[in-house]
Amino acid sequence: MTTVLVTGASAGFGLAIAERFLADGARVIAAARRVERLEALAARHPGRVLALPLDVTDRPATAAALAALPAEFAEIDVLVNNAGLALGLAPAHQAEMDDWERMIATNCAGLANVTRAVLPGMVARRRGSVINIGSIAGEVPYPGGNVYGATKAFVHQFTHNLNADLVGTGVRATCVEPGLVGGTEFSNVRFNGDDTKAASVYAGTQPLTAEDIAETVHWLASRPPHVTINAISMMPNCQSFGPLTIKRNG
Template structure:
Protein backbone atom coordinates (compact mmCIF):
# COMPACT_ATOMS: atom_id res chain seq x y z
CA UNK A 1 0.00 0.00 0.00
CA UNK A 2 1.38 3.40 -1.00
CA UNK A 3 1.28 5.87 1.86
CA UNK A 4 -0.50 9.17 1.33
CA UNK A 5 1.21 12.19 2.88
CA UNK A 6 -0.46 15.56 3.47
CA UNK A 7 2.00 18.47 3.56
CA UNK A 8 1.00 22.03 4.49
CA UNK A 9 2.97 25.01 3.28
CA UNK A 10 4.01 22.90 0.28
CA UNK A 11 4.40 25.67 -2.29
CA UNK A 12 8.05 26.42 -1.42
CA UNK A 13 10.87 25.82 1.05
CA UNK A 14 10.67 22.83 3.37
CA UNK A 15 7.22 21.83 2.15
CA UNK A 16 8.17 21.62 -1.53
CA UNK A 17 11.43 19.83 -0.70
CA UNK A 18 9.60 17.28 1.46
CA UNK A 19 7.01 16.75 -1.28
CA UNK A 20 9.76 16.03 -3.82
CA UNK A 21 11.52 13.68 -1.44
CA UNK A 22 8.33 11.79 -0.54
CA UNK A 23 7.43 11.27 -4.20
CA UNK A 24 10.97 10.03 -4.84
CA UNK A 25 10.47 7.66 -1.90
CA UNK A 26 7.37 6.23 -3.61
CA UNK A 27 4.69 8.04 -1.63
CA UNK A 28 1.65 9.94 -2.87
CA UNK A 29 1.48 13.53 -1.69
CA UNK A 30 -1.30 16.03 -1.09
CA UNK A 31 0.51 19.35 -1.40
CA UNK A 32 -1.46 22.12 0.30
CA UNK A 33 -0.72 25.86 0.30
CA UNK A 34 -2.29 29.21 -0.53
CA UNK A 35 -0.36 29.88 -3.75
CA UNK A 36 -2.03 27.74 -6.40
CA UNK A 37 0.38 28.69 -9.18
CA UNK A 38 3.30 27.30 -7.17
CA UNK A 39 1.37 24.11 -6.43
CA UNK A 40 0.45 23.63 -10.09
CA UNK A 41 4.12 23.97 -11.04
CA UNK A 42 5.02 21.34 -8.44
CA UNK A 43 2.29 19.04 -9.77
CA UNK A 44 3.59 19.49 -13.32
CA UNK A 45 7.03 18.52 -12.08
CA UNK A 46 6.01 15.50 -10.00
CA UNK A 47 3.05 14.13 -11.95
CA UNK A 48 0.09 12.07 -10.75
CA UNK A 49 1.77 11.21 -7.45
CA UNK A 50 1.02 14.75 -6.25
CA UNK A 51 -2.39 16.32 -5.67
CA UNK A 52 -2.29 20.14 -5.41
CA UNK A 53 -4.74 21.59 -2.90
CA UNK A 54 -5.38 25.29 -2.30
CA UNK A 55 -5.63 25.71 1.46
CA UNK A 56 -5.00 28.37 4.09
CA UNK A 57 -4.44 26.59 7.41
CA UNK A 58 -5.84 29.62 9.24
CA UNK A 59 -9.24 28.97 7.60
CA UNK A 60 -10.69 26.81 10.36
CA UNK A 61 -13.80 25.81 8.40
CA UNK A 62 -11.82 24.65 5.36
CA UNK A 63 -9.44 22.67 7.56
CA UNK A 64 -12.24 21.00 9.51
CA UNK A 65 -13.92 19.96 6.24
CA UNK A 66 -10.82 18.19 4.91
CA UNK A 67 -11.64 14.59 5.88
CA UNK A 68 -14.83 14.63 3.80
CA UNK A 69 -13.76 17.03 1.07
CA UNK A 70 -10.71 15.21 -0.25
CA UNK A 71 -11.16 12.96 -3.30
CA UNK A 72 -12.15 9.47 -2.16
CA UNK A 73 -8.89 7.90 -3.28
CA UNK A 74 -6.85 10.47 -1.31
CA UNK A 75 -8.63 10.32 2.06
CA UNK A 76 -6.55 7.70 3.90
CA UNK A 77 -3.81 10.11 4.94
CA UNK A 78 -1.02 8.18 6.66
CA UNK A 79 1.45 11.04 7.15
CA UNK A 80 0.65 14.63 8.10
CA UNK A 81 3.52 17.11 7.83
CA UNK A 82 2.51 20.30 9.63
CA UNK A 83 4.98 22.56 7.86
CA UNK A 84 3.02 25.78 7.27
CA UNK A 85 4.45 28.51 9.47
CA UNK A 86 6.28 31.81 9.49
CA UNK A 87 8.28 34.30 11.50
CA UNK A 88 7.52 38.01 11.28
CA UNK A 89 9.88 40.74 12.42
CA UNK A 90 12.86 40.90 14.75
CA UNK A 91 11.84 43.86 16.92
CA UNK A 92 11.84 43.59 20.72
CA UNK A 93 8.52 42.74 22.29
CA UNK A 94 7.65 46.29 23.33
CA UNK A 95 8.15 47.61 19.80
CA UNK A 96 6.70 44.85 17.65
CA UNK A 97 3.37 44.66 15.84
CA UNK A 98 0.48 42.92 17.58
CA UNK A 99 -0.80 41.97 14.11
CA UNK A 100 2.47 40.10 13.48
CA UNK A 101 2.14 38.25 16.77
CA UNK A 102 -1.47 37.33 16.02
CA UNK A 103 -0.63 36.08 12.53
CA UNK A 104 2.21 33.89 13.81
CA UNK A 105 -0.04 32.36 16.46
CA UNK A 106 -2.84 31.81 13.94
CA UNK A 107 -0.55 29.97 11.53
CA UNK A 108 2.09 28.29 13.69
CA UNK A 109 -0.24 27.25 16.52
CA UNK A 110 -3.92 27.35 15.56
CA UNK A 111 -3.32 26.18 11.99
CA UNK A 112 -1.17 23.27 13.14
CA UNK A 113 -3.66 22.28 15.84
CA UNK A 114 -6.59 22.46 13.40
CA UNK A 115 -4.85 20.27 10.83
CA UNK A 116 -3.97 17.71 13.46
CA UNK A 117 -7.51 17.67 14.83
CA UNK A 118 -8.93 17.15 11.34
CA UNK A 119 -6.72 14.27 10.20
CA UNK A 120 -5.63 12.51 13.39
CA UNK A 121 -8.91 10.62 14.08
CA UNK A 122 -8.64 8.84 10.73
CA UNK A 123 -5.12 7.69 11.51
CA UNK A 124 -6.16 6.37 14.91
CA UNK A 125 -9.15 4.56 13.39
CA UNK A 126 -6.86 2.88 10.85
CA UNK A 127 -4.28 2.05 13.52
CA UNK A 128 -1.38 3.64 11.65
CA UNK A 129 -0.03 7.07 10.85
CA UNK A 130 2.58 9.71 11.57
CA UNK A 131 2.23 13.38 12.47
CA UNK A 132 5.43 15.33 11.76
CA UNK A 133 5.46 18.86 13.16
CA UNK A 134 8.01 21.36 11.86
CA UNK A 135 9.28 23.16 14.93
CA UNK A 136 12.48 25.14 15.41
CA UNK A 137 15.55 25.35 17.61
CA UNK A 138 13.94 28.64 18.70
CA UNK A 139 11.73 26.47 20.95
CA UNK A 140 14.75 25.82 23.13
CA UNK A 141 17.11 28.75 22.61
CA UNK A 142 15.46 32.17 23.04
CA UNK A 143 17.10 35.11 21.29
CA UNK A 144 16.37 38.85 21.13
CA UNK A 145 13.51 39.52 18.72
CA UNK A 146 12.37 35.89 18.76
CA UNK A 147 9.62 36.49 21.35
CA UNK A 148 6.34 35.14 19.93
CA UNK A 149 7.94 33.11 17.13
CA UNK A 150 9.98 31.15 19.67
CA UNK A 151 6.92 30.78 21.88
CA UNK A 152 4.90 29.28 19.02
CA UNK A 153 7.64 26.71 18.42
CA UNK A 154 7.80 25.91 22.13
CA UNK A 155 4.08 25.20 21.87
CA UNK A 156 4.75 22.87 18.94
CA UNK A 157 7.29 20.97 21.01
CA UNK A 158 5.00 20.54 23.99
CA UNK A 159 1.98 19.74 21.82
CA UNK A 160 3.98 17.03 20.07
CA UNK A 161 4.89 15.43 23.38
CA UNK A 162 1.29 15.69 24.57
CA UNK A 163 0.09 13.95 21.42
CA UNK A 164 2.68 11.23 21.93
CA UNK A 165 1.41 10.65 25.45
CA UNK A 166 -2.18 10.35 24.21
CA UNK A 167 -1.31 8.14 21.25
CA UNK A 168 1.00 5.61 22.89
CA UNK A 169 0.11 2.17 21.59
CA UNK A 170 -2.26 3.52 18.93
CA UNK A 171 0.00 2.85 15.95
CA UNK A 172 0.23 6.60 15.28
CA UNK A 173 3.63 8.22 15.70
CA UNK A 174 4.37 11.90 16.40
CA UNK A 175 7.63 13.78 15.81
CA UNK A 176 8.91 17.34 16.18
CA UNK A 177 11.62 18.32 13.66
CA UNK A 178 13.52 21.40 14.86
CA UNK A 179 15.82 23.01 12.27
CA UNK A 180 18.27 25.79 12.95
CA UNK A 181 19.89 27.98 10.29
CA UNK A 182 18.52 27.09 6.86
CA UNK A 183 19.26 29.11 3.72
CA UNK A 184 17.73 29.14 0.27
CA UNK A 185 14.11 29.53 1.39
CA UNK A 186 11.71 32.46 1.76
CA UNK A 187 11.79 32.31 5.56
CA UNK A 188 14.04 35.32 6.20
CA UNK A 189 12.61 37.33 3.30
CA UNK A 190 9.17 36.98 4.86
CA UNK A 191 10.52 37.79 8.31
CA UNK A 192 12.27 40.91 7.01
CA UNK A 193 9.16 42.05 5.11
CA UNK A 194 10.78 41.58 1.72
CA UNK A 195 14.07 43.33 2.52
CA UNK A 196 16.39 41.10 0.51
CA UNK A 197 19.57 42.71 1.87
CA UNK A 198 18.57 42.09 5.49
CA UNK A 199 17.49 38.55 4.65
CA UNK A 200 20.78 37.80 2.91
CA UNK A 201 22.76 39.17 5.87
CA UNK A 202 21.38 36.38 8.05
CA UNK A 203 23.40 33.85 6.04
CA UNK A 204 26.45 35.96 5.16
CA UNK A 205 29.75 34.05 5.40
CA UNK A 206 28.04 30.84 6.52
CA UNK A 207 27.19 27.47 5.02
CA UNK A 208 23.62 26.97 6.27
CA UNK A 209 21.49 23.88 5.93
CA UNK A 210 19.15 23.55 2.95
CA UNK A 211 15.50 22.64 2.64
CA UNK A 212 16.67 19.35 1.15
CA UNK A 213 18.62 18.61 4.35
CA UNK A 214 15.42 19.01 6.35
CA UNK A 215 13.52 16.84 3.86
CA UNK A 216 16.19 14.16 4.30
CA UNK A 217 15.59 14.14 8.04
CA UNK A 218 11.81 13.94 7.63
CA UNK A 219 12.14 11.11 5.11
CA UNK A 220 14.36 9.19 7.53
CA UNK A 221 12.00 9.68 10.46
CA UNK A 222 8.87 8.48 8.67
CA UNK A 223 10.77 5.58 7.09
CA UNK A 224 11.84 4.08 10.42
CA UNK A 225 10.23 0.82 11.59
CA UNK A 226 6.68 1.43 12.88
CA UNK A 227 7.57 0.51 16.47
CA UNK A 228 10.15 3.33 16.63
CA UNK A 229 9.15 6.95 17.34
CA UNK A 230 11.45 9.97 17.10
CA UNK A 231 9.98 12.36 19.65
CA UNK A 232 12.18 15.33 18.77
CA UNK A 233 15.17 15.91 16.53
CA UNK A 234 17.24 19.11 16.49
CA UNK A 235 19.19 20.04 13.36
CA UNK A 236 21.90 22.68 12.99
CA UNK A 237 24.64 23.32 10.44
CA UNK A 238 28.14 22.97 11.83
CA UNK A 239 28.59 26.77 11.75
CA UNK A 240 25.80 27.26 14.28
CA UNK A 241 25.59 26.66 18.00
CA UNK A 242 23.21 27.56 20.84
CA UNK A 243 23.23 31.30 21.43
CA UNK A 244 24.77 33.01 24.47
CA UNK A 245 22.64 34.43 27.25
CA UNK A 246 21.47 37.99 26.78
CA UNK A 247 23.41 40.23 29.17
CA UNK A 248 22.64 43.97 29.32
CA UNK A 249 25.72 45.91 30.39
CA UNK A 250 26.08 49.51 31.48
Protein backbone atom coordinates in the same frame (compact mmCIF):
# COMPACT_ATOMS: atom_id res chain seq x y z
CA MET B 1 1.53 3.43 -1.80
CA THR B 2 2.19 5.88 1.03
CA THR B 3 0.01 9.00 1.11
CA VAL B 4 1.61 12.15 2.53
CA LEU B 5 -0.04 15.48 3.35
CA VAL B 6 2.37 18.42 3.40
CA THR B 7 1.16 21.89 4.41
CA GLY B 8 2.99 24.97 3.17
CA ALA B 9 4.05 22.90 0.15
CA SER B 10 4.41 25.74 -2.34
CA ALA B 11 8.04 26.60 -1.47
CA GLY B 12 10.93 26.05 0.91
CA PHE B 13 10.76 23.12 3.33
CA GLY B 14 7.31 22.08 2.17
CA LEU B 15 8.22 21.83 -1.50
CA ALA B 16 11.47 19.99 -0.73
CA ILE B 17 9.61 17.56 1.56
CA ALA B 18 6.96 16.90 -1.07
CA GLU B 19 9.63 16.27 -3.72
CA ARG B 20 11.52 13.90 -1.42
CA PHE B 21 8.49 11.72 -0.78
CA LEU B 22 7.57 11.78 -4.47
CA ALA B 23 11.07 10.57 -5.32
CA ASP B 24 10.35 7.57 -3.11
CA GLY B 25 7.12 6.75 -4.97
CA ALA B 26 4.60 8.29 -2.57
CA ARG B 27 1.37 10.12 -3.32
CA VAL B 28 1.40 13.69 -2.00
CA ILE B 29 -1.37 16.06 -1.03
CA ALA B 30 0.40 19.38 -1.50
CA ALA B 31 -1.48 22.04 0.47
CA ALA B 32 -0.86 25.79 0.44
CA ARG B 33 -2.44 29.10 -0.52
CA ARG B 34 -0.36 29.66 -3.69
CA VAL B 35 -2.22 27.25 -5.92
CA GLU B 36 -0.27 27.93 -9.10
CA ARG B 37 2.91 26.61 -7.49
CA LEU B 38 1.10 23.48 -6.35
CA GLU B 39 -0.22 22.92 -9.85
CA ALA B 40 3.32 23.19 -11.22
CA LEU B 41 4.39 20.45 -8.78
CA ALA B 42 1.43 18.31 -9.85
CA ALA B 43 2.36 18.76 -13.51
CA ARG B 44 5.84 17.39 -12.80
CA HIS B 45 4.37 14.27 -11.14
CA PRO B 46 1.21 13.34 -13.06
CA GLY B 47 -1.34 11.40 -11.03
CA ARG B 48 0.61 11.45 -7.79
CA VAL B 49 0.06 15.00 -6.53
CA LEU B 50 -3.20 16.51 -5.35
CA ALA B 51 -2.87 20.31 -5.37
CA LEU B 52 -5.01 21.41 -2.42
CA PRO B 53 -5.71 25.14 -1.92
CA LEU B 54 -5.64 25.55 1.85
CA ASP B 55 -5.39 28.30 4.45
CA VAL B 56 -4.66 26.38 7.64
CA THR B 57 -5.90 29.27 9.79
CA ASP B 58 -9.46 28.76 8.46
CA ARG B 59 -10.66 25.86 10.60
CA PRO B 60 -14.02 25.16 8.91
CA ALA B 61 -12.48 25.30 5.43
CA THR B 62 -9.58 23.08 6.51
CA ALA B 63 -11.91 20.47 7.99
CA ALA B 64 -14.13 20.54 4.89
CA ALA B 65 -11.23 20.24 2.45
CA LEU B 66 -9.69 17.28 4.25
CA ALA B 67 -13.05 15.55 4.65
CA ALA B 68 -13.63 15.83 0.90
CA LEU B 69 -10.35 14.31 -0.33
CA PRO B 70 -10.76 11.93 -3.28
CA ALA B 71 -10.66 8.25 -2.34
CA GLU B 72 -7.12 7.61 -3.60
CA PHE B 73 -5.75 10.38 -1.33
CA ALA B 74 -8.12 10.00 1.63
CA GLU B 75 -6.08 7.64 3.80
CA ILE B 76 -3.20 9.82 4.99
CA ASP B 77 -0.18 7.92 6.29
CA VAL B 78 2.10 10.87 6.98
CA LEU B 79 1.11 14.40 7.96
CA VAL B 80 3.84 17.03 7.75
CA ASN B 81 2.72 20.21 9.49
CA ASN B 82 5.11 22.61 7.80
CA ALA B 83 3.00 25.75 7.23
CA GLY B 84 4.37 28.53 9.42
CA LEU B 85 6.23 31.81 9.41
CA ALA B 86 8.24 34.35 11.37
CA LEU B 87 7.43 38.05 11.13
CA GLY B 88 9.72 40.82 12.33
CA LEU B 89 12.62 40.86 14.75
CA ALA B 90 11.61 43.83 16.90
CA PRO B 91 11.75 43.65 20.70
CA ALA B 92 8.44 42.78 22.35
CA HIS B 93 7.62 46.35 23.36
CA GLN B 94 7.96 47.53 19.76
CA ALA B 95 6.59 44.54 17.83
CA GLU B 96 3.49 44.74 15.66
CA MET B 97 0.46 43.04 17.18
CA ASP B 98 -0.74 42.06 13.71
CA ASP B 99 2.50 40.11 13.25
CA TRP B 100 2.04 38.38 16.60
CA GLU B 101 -1.54 37.43 15.81
CA ARG B 102 -0.65 36.06 12.39
CA MET B 103 2.17 33.91 13.77
CA ILE B 104 -0.07 32.50 16.49
CA ALA B 105 -2.89 31.86 14.02
CA THR B 106 -0.63 30.02 11.56
CA ASN B 107 2.04 28.35 13.68
CA CYS B 108 -0.24 27.26 16.54
CA ALA B 109 -3.92 27.29 15.58
CA GLY B 110 -3.27 26.31 11.95
CA LEU B 111 -1.15 23.34 12.96
CA ALA B 112 -3.81 22.26 15.46
CA ASN B 113 -6.58 22.61 12.87
CA VAL B 114 -4.91 20.27 10.39
CA THR B 115 -3.80 17.78 13.03
CA ARG B 116 -7.28 17.49 14.52
CA ALA B 117 -8.79 16.89 11.08
CA VAL B 118 -6.32 14.14 10.16
CA LEU B 119 -5.81 12.26 13.45
CA PRO B 120 -9.14 10.39 13.69
CA GLY B 121 -8.48 8.57 10.43
CA MET B 122 -4.95 7.63 11.47
CA VAL B 123 -6.15 6.29 14.82
CA ALA B 124 -8.97 4.33 13.16
CA ARG B 125 -6.44 2.72 10.78
CA ARG B 126 -3.96 2.23 13.65
CA ARG B 127 -1.07 3.72 11.71
CA GLY B 128 0.37 7.12 10.90
CA SER B 129 3.13 9.64 11.49
CA VAL B 130 2.61 13.29 12.39
CA ILE B 131 5.76 15.32 11.78
CA ASN B 132 5.64 18.90 13.02
CA ILE B 133 8.20 21.47 11.89
CA GLY B 134 9.34 23.35 14.97
CA SER B 135 12.52 25.35 15.51
CA ILE B 136 15.42 25.61 17.91
CA ALA B 137 13.75 28.96 18.71
CA GLY B 138 11.18 26.94 20.66
CA GLU B 139 13.85 26.07 23.22
CA VAL B 140 16.60 28.69 22.78
CA PRO B 141 15.44 32.31 23.18
CA TYR B 142 17.03 35.16 21.26
CA PRO B 143 16.38 38.92 21.05
CA GLY B 144 13.40 39.60 18.82
CA GLY B 145 12.28 35.97 18.84
CA ASN B 146 9.47 36.68 21.34
CA VAL B 147 6.21 35.35 19.85
CA TYR B 148 7.84 33.33 17.07
CA GLY B 149 9.85 31.40 19.64
CA ALA B 150 6.75 30.99 21.79
CA THR B 151 4.80 29.51 18.88
CA LYS B 152 7.56 27.00 18.25
CA ALA B 153 7.61 26.10 21.95
CA PHE B 154 3.92 25.31 21.46
CA VAL B 155 4.79 23.04 18.53
CA HIS B 156 7.40 21.23 20.65
CA GLN B 157 5.07 20.67 23.61
CA PHE B 158 2.02 19.89 21.47
CA THR B 159 4.03 17.14 19.76
CA HIS B 160 4.98 15.56 23.08
CA ASN B 161 1.40 15.75 24.31
CA LEU B 162 0.21 14.11 21.09
CA ASN B 163 2.44 11.15 21.88
CA ALA B 164 1.02 11.03 25.40
CA ASP B 165 -2.49 10.76 23.94
CA LEU B 166 -1.59 8.42 21.07
CA VAL B 167 0.36 5.78 23.00
CA GLY B 168 -0.73 2.33 21.86
CA THR B 169 -2.69 3.58 18.84
CA GLY B 170 0.00 2.93 16.22
CA VAL B 171 0.22 6.68 15.53
CA ARG B 172 3.33 8.67 16.47
CA ALA B 173 4.46 12.29 16.41
CA THR B 174 7.83 14.00 16.01
CA CYS B 175 8.97 17.61 16.23
CA VAL B 176 11.78 18.57 13.84
CA GLU B 177 13.62 21.62 15.19
CA PRO B 178 16.03 23.22 12.70
CA GLY B 179 18.44 26.04 13.35
CA LEU B 180 19.88 28.21 10.59
CA VAL B 181 18.51 27.17 7.19
CA GLY B 182 19.25 29.06 3.98
CA GLY B 183 17.83 29.03 0.49
CA THR B 184 14.19 29.53 1.48
CA GLU B 185 11.79 32.47 1.79
CA PHE B 186 11.90 32.39 5.60
CA SER B 187 14.00 35.50 6.20
CA ASN B 188 12.52 37.36 3.22
CA VAL B 189 9.09 36.91 4.83
CA ARG B 190 10.41 37.85 8.28
CA PHE B 191 11.88 41.09 6.92
CA ASN B 192 8.89 41.94 4.73
CA GLY B 193 10.60 41.35 1.40
CA ASP B 194 13.89 43.09 2.23
CA ASP B 195 16.17 40.74 0.27
CA THR B 196 19.38 42.46 1.33
CA LYS B 197 18.55 42.17 5.01
CA ALA B 198 17.44 38.58 4.53
CA ALA B 199 20.67 37.65 2.73
CA SER B 200 22.77 39.14 5.53
CA VAL B 201 21.45 36.47 7.92
CA TYR B 202 23.38 33.81 5.97
CA ALA B 203 26.45 35.81 4.91
CA GLY B 204 29.67 33.86 5.45
CA THR B 205 27.88 30.68 6.57
CA GLN B 206 27.05 27.26 5.23
CA PRO B 207 23.54 26.86 6.63
CA LEU B 208 21.31 23.83 6.49
CA THR B 209 19.21 23.50 3.33
CA ALA B 210 15.57 22.70 2.72
CA GLU B 211 16.78 19.38 1.31
CA ASP B 212 18.48 18.59 4.64
CA ILE B 213 15.17 19.08 6.40
CA ALA B 214 13.33 17.03 3.77
CA GLU B 215 15.77 14.14 4.14
CA THR B 216 15.28 14.18 7.91
CA VAL B 217 11.50 14.21 7.61
CA HIS B 218 11.60 11.31 5.13
CA TRP B 219 13.89 9.34 7.46
CA LEU B 220 11.50 9.86 10.36
CA ALA B 221 8.53 8.62 8.36
CA SER B 222 10.47 5.52 7.29
CA ARG B 223 11.28 4.34 10.83
CA PRO B 224 9.76 0.97 11.79
CA PRO B 225 6.24 1.28 13.23
CA HIS B 226 7.38 0.50 16.79
CA VAL B 227 9.83 3.44 16.84
CA THR B 228 8.84 6.94 17.96
CA ILE B 229 11.36 9.78 17.63
CA ASN B 230 9.98 12.47 19.93
CA ALA B 231 12.10 15.37 18.65
CA ILE B 232 15.14 16.12 16.52
CA SER B 233 17.17 19.30 17.03
CA MET B 234 19.52 20.10 14.15
CA MET B 235 21.92 22.92 13.29
CA PRO B 236 24.64 23.54 10.71
CA ASN B 237 28.19 23.17 11.97
CA CYS B 238 28.62 26.95 11.76
CA GLN B 239 25.97 27.46 14.47
CA SER B 240 25.91 26.57 18.14
CA PHE B 241 24.72 27.86 21.50
CA GLY B 242 25.88 31.24 22.79
CA PRO B 243 26.67 32.61 26.24
CA LEU B 244 23.97 34.20 28.35
CA THR B 245 23.53 37.94 27.86
CA ILE B 246 24.69 40.12 30.74
CA LYS B 247 23.88 43.85 30.83
CA ARG B 248 26.59 45.70 32.72
CA ASN B 249 26.27 49.21 34.15
CA GLY B 250 28.89 51.87 33.50
